[in-house]
Amino acid sequence: MTRSALTRNLPILEWARRYDRSAFTGDVVAAVIVTIMLIPQSLAYALLAGMPPEAGIYASIAPILLYAIFGTSRALAVGPVAVVSLMTAAAVGNIANSGTADYATAALTLAFLSGAILLALGLLRLGFLANFLSHPVIAGFITASGILIAASQLRHVLGIQGEGHTLIEIVAGLWAHLGQINLITVALGVSTTAFLFWVRKGMKPFLRRLGLGPRMADLGAKTGPVLAIVATTLVVWAFELGARGVAIVGDVPQSLPPLTMPSLSSSLISQLLVPALLISIIGFVESISVAQTLAAKKRQRINPDQELIGLGAANMGAAFTGGFPVTGGFSRSVVNYDAGAETPAAGAYTAGGLALAALFLTPLIHYLPKATLAATIIVAVLSLVDFTILKRAWVFSRTDFAAVTATILLTLVFGVEVGVTAGVVTSILVHLYKTSRPHIAVVGRVPGTEHFRNVLRHEVETQPNVLTLRVDESLYFPNARYLEDQISGFAADKPELTDVVLMFTAVNEIDLSALESLEAINTRLRDAGVRLHLSEVKGPVMDRLQRSHFLDDLTGEVFLSQHKAACNLATNDMAHPQPLT
C-alpha cells in the first residue's frame, strides 16, 4: 500500500502529523462543551431506542474514537441520534421486549450488521447508493419520524404505558392507558418541556440582558438540558417522588463501556438485515449532509466512500462496547464546530470526558425522572418537523410532491421501514415514468437563422414531406417503444411524408433496446417508403452506434447539424424514391 493510499484509508495520518498546541486548545475546549451536551442527549436517545440509559453513554465513546481514526470530517460528532434510535426501537422491538437481555443483544447485533454494511459499501465504493434517497424523501421521512418520536415519548411525560411503532399504535396505546395517568409525572414532564422550549427561544436573549457576552450566553443556553436534568433529579430526590409513581432511571452501573459480543444467530441476522440496511443508509445520508455542510465552510473535502468506512467502524465499535446503532448527528456536530473543534482529536477528548462520566457520574442520575429525558427528546425532535417541504415540493413539481407525501403518510401509518422504502420506490417509479414519456418536439427552422425550435412554441418554417423530431431524453428501454409509437403515429397521420429526421442534441445515451427500436423504426419507415435520418449525434452516442449495424442499414444519413440536414433534404427532393405503398 502506498503512502497516499494509506492516508486515504486512515485520514488520521494526515492531520496527526500537523497537530499543534493551538489545535489542541481548540479541541479541548470543544470537547468539554460537547461532553456536557452529550450526557443528557445520550441518556435520552438510549431511552428512545428502548435501551438502558448507560448504553447511550457507551454508544458515544468507542464510536467517537473510531470515527476520529477513520472518518474524513473534522467536525462530525458520532453517537446516538434521534431518527436512528427510533429505527432501532422499531427493528429490535419486533424481536424482543425492551429491557430484556435479548433486546440488548439484538441492538448490538443491529449495530454490528449496520457497521458491516457500511464498511462493505465503503470498501466497494458503493456510497452512491445513498443518493437514491431523494431530498424530498429524506425531508418527509425526518418530519414523519420527528412526529413519531415525539408521540412515542408522550407516555413518559404522562407517566403511563403504551408502546407502538406507528402513529395509530401509539395513539391507541396512549388512549388505552389514559386512566393510569400520574399527575406528579405530568406536572414534572410538562414544566420541563415548557422550560426546554423556553431555553431554545428565550434563554440566550435573557442571559444577554443579564449582562453575559454573546459567546457565554450561547454556551449558557446550551446547558439548559443539563440544568433541567439537575433540577428535576433534585426535586425527585428531595420529595421522594419515586415512591409516588414517578418513573425514574434507577440504578445505573458505574463502569467503563463493557466488552460485548453481537449475536451471530442466522435467524436473528436475517430478521435484522433489512432494518440494518435502512439504518445504514439513513444514518449515512444524515451524517454526510452534516459533514459536507460543515466541511464546505472551511473548503475541506469529504470523501463519501471513506465516510462509509468511518461510520462503519463507529458502529462496529458500538456493537462491541454495549451500544446500539450510531451516526453523525446534526446538533452535536454543529456544537462541536461552533465550539472550535479543529481536528477529529476533539472527538477523542469528548470520548474521554464521557468515559469519566460513565465511571463517576452515573450514581447521580439514579433519581433522574424519565419524563425529563422524554421532554428533552420531544423538544429536540420537534425542531426536525418541517412541513414546509410539502409546500416547496408542491410549487416545484408534482412528482416530488407525490414522493414526499407518500413518505410522510406511509411512515406515520406503517412505521419507519415501510415509509422510507416506499419513498425510495416512489421516487424511482416517478423518475422512470417521466423518462418513459420524454418530451418529443416537432421542430422547424426559425426564419433567417440556423436555429430549429418547437413548431408549437415558435413561428418556424417546415417542409410538408420532412418531419424533424427533437427527442429531449436519453434513449433507453423505458422510452424505446414510446418513440416507436410516436413515430408510427406521426407517420400514419402524414401520408405525404418522405423523410424523418431525429435531432439528437439531448440524447446522452442509447441502450440496446433503444437501438432495436431505432432499427424497427428504420425498417417500418422503409416499408412505408420513408427515409430516416439523424442529426447532431454526440460523440459517445456515435461511438456506440458504430458498434452495431444500424448505421449501415439506416435508409437516410447522419448529419453533423440539423441545419445541414434541412439544406440537404430541401435540395434532394427530386432525387427521392417513391413511397412503396
Next chain:
Amino acid sequence: MTRSALTRNLPILEWARRYDRSAFTGDVVAAVIVTIMLIPQSLAYALLAGMPPEAGIYASIAPILLYAIFGTSRALAVGPVAVVSLMTAAAVGNIANSGTADYATAALTLAFLSGAILLALGLLRLGFLANFLSHPVIAGFITASGILIAASQLRHVLGIQGEGHTLIEIVAGLWAHLGQINLITVALGVSTTAFLFWVRKGMKPFLRRLGLGPRMADLGAKTGPVLAIVATTLVVWAFELGARGVAIVGDVPQSLPPLTMPSLSSSLISQLLVPALLISIIGFVESISVAQTLAAKKRQRINPDQELIGLGAANMGAAFTGGFPVTGGFSRSVVNYDAGAETPAAGAYTAGGLALAALFLTPLIHYLPKATLAATIIVAVLSLVDFTILKRAWVFSRTDFAAVTATILLTLVFGVEVGVTAGVVTSILVHLYKTSRPHIAVVGRVPGTEHFRNVLRHEVETQPNVLTLRVDESLYFPNARYLEDQISGFAADKPELTDVVLMFTAVNEIDLSALESLEAINTRLRDAGVRLHLSEVKGPVMDRLQRSHFLDDLTGEVFLSQHKAACNLATNDMAHPQPLT
C-alpha cells in the same frame, strides 16, 4: 360518450362500416388456413400448459372473437402461445397437480386475473409499464423459455415421467425416470421431430420441385404439422400402440366451449396475482411487437392502451369458456397476415372453424400420441432460441450484456418468474447506476470559435479562475449529491477559483433534490468566496427554476450561451469580490 371516443374503445365500429365482399373473401381464405394451423398448435400448447387438449381449442375461440371486437390490430391472432403456456404451467403447477379439477380452475382464474390486469392497465392508460421489459431482457427471456419448454417436452418424446419448472428440475426428473423409457414412443417422437424440422427447412423447396406454385408450396409446407398428426394418429390406431405404452390424448369431449367460472377464493387469487401480472406483461409485450410489425407494413396504427383492452377481453373470454391465459402469437399472426386477412373478422371466421372442430373432429384425435404434440412444440420453440443476443449485447454495451445474461441464467436456474423479474430489476438498477454518475466534462473554448469542448479531448483555452463544467445528464436525485461531491472536489483542488459555470445543454429535467443540491453548491461556493453561474438553460428547466428561490439566491448569473458567460467573466475579473476565506 362521443362517436370518436366510442370508435376508439370499440375499433370494430370503424372497420365494420366499410366491410365489403373483397374483404370478406380475403378474410374467409385466411380463416380456413389459420384454422388448420391452429388445431395442432392449440392441442400442443394445452399439453404444455398442463391442460386437457380440448382446453387449447376452447382457449382459441372466445378470445379470438373478443379480440376482434376490442383489438386494434387487423392481423393479430390471439390464442395459446408457447411462452405464456409455459408460464401458466409454472404458476398453476405450484398450486395443483396437472389433470385435476383444481388445476383447471386455477388456470381459469389465472386467465381471469390476467384479463382483469390487462383491462385495468388499458383503462388507466398504463401500457407504458410494458416498456420496462427491455429488448435484451425479452430476448434473453424468450431464449431461456424456449430451452425450458423444449426440455420439458423431452419426457413426452421419451415416453417417461419427470416434470419440473427449472432446467435443473427437468434434467433431474428425466434422469431419474430414464429407466422407464418406451422405445416405440421414442421412435414415433424422434421421427416426428425430424419430419417437422424437415418441413420447416426442406418441404417448401420439395413441393416447388414437384411443380407447385410458390403460394401453394408455402401453404402445403404449413400443413406439415397436420400431416404429422394424421399420420402418427393412424399408426397408433392401426397397430394399437396405445396398449403398448404409447401415451395418447384419449377421450376428448365433443362440445362447444363450456361456460366456466374462475374461482374467487382470496387465497388462490393472492397466490396467482404476481404470476398473472408477469403473464399479462410478457403476453402484452409479445403481442404488441407482433401487431406493430404487421401494422407498419400497411401504415396502420396500433394503439397500445387499446391493445391492452383487447387482450384483457380475450383473457376474460378464456376464463369463462374453459381456457387458460392467451395472447397474440407470432406464428399464427404471420400466417393470418400472409394468408390475406383484411379485418379482425378473419379472426371471427377462424373461431367458427375451431368451434366446428371442437364439435366434430375431437373423436378423431383419441389416438393422437402425446409424443407428436411434444415434437410440434419442440420444433416450434427451438426457433425462439437465439443466443446471438448475447454477442450483440456484448459488442454494444456491457450493461445490456449484464441484463441479458442475468435473465437467461436466472430463468434457466430459478424458472420463468424469477428470471423475468430479475431481468427487469437488473435493467433498472443498471440504468440508475449509469445516470447516478453522469459524465461531467471540464470545458474550454476551442480557439477562434464560440464552441466549448472537453479539456481532456481538445486543445482549448481556459481561465485559471473560472471553472466551466458541462453535465451530460438530467439532474435528479440519484446524481444530485454526485454533482455536489464533484464540484466540492474541483473547488477544493483549485484555490485560485473565483467562478464556476455549469453548462446545461443536456439537462432536460431538474427535480427538487437536484435543486436543493444546486442550492447547497451555491451556498458552499459562496462560503468559499466563489460565484456560481449557469449557461444555456433550456426553457422548461428555466420555468422550473423560476418556481423556486434559487435564481434569487444565485451568487452569479444565468447566461443565454456559454460564449456570453466566458466573455462576461473574462472582462469582469477586476470587479470580482474577494474570496471570504
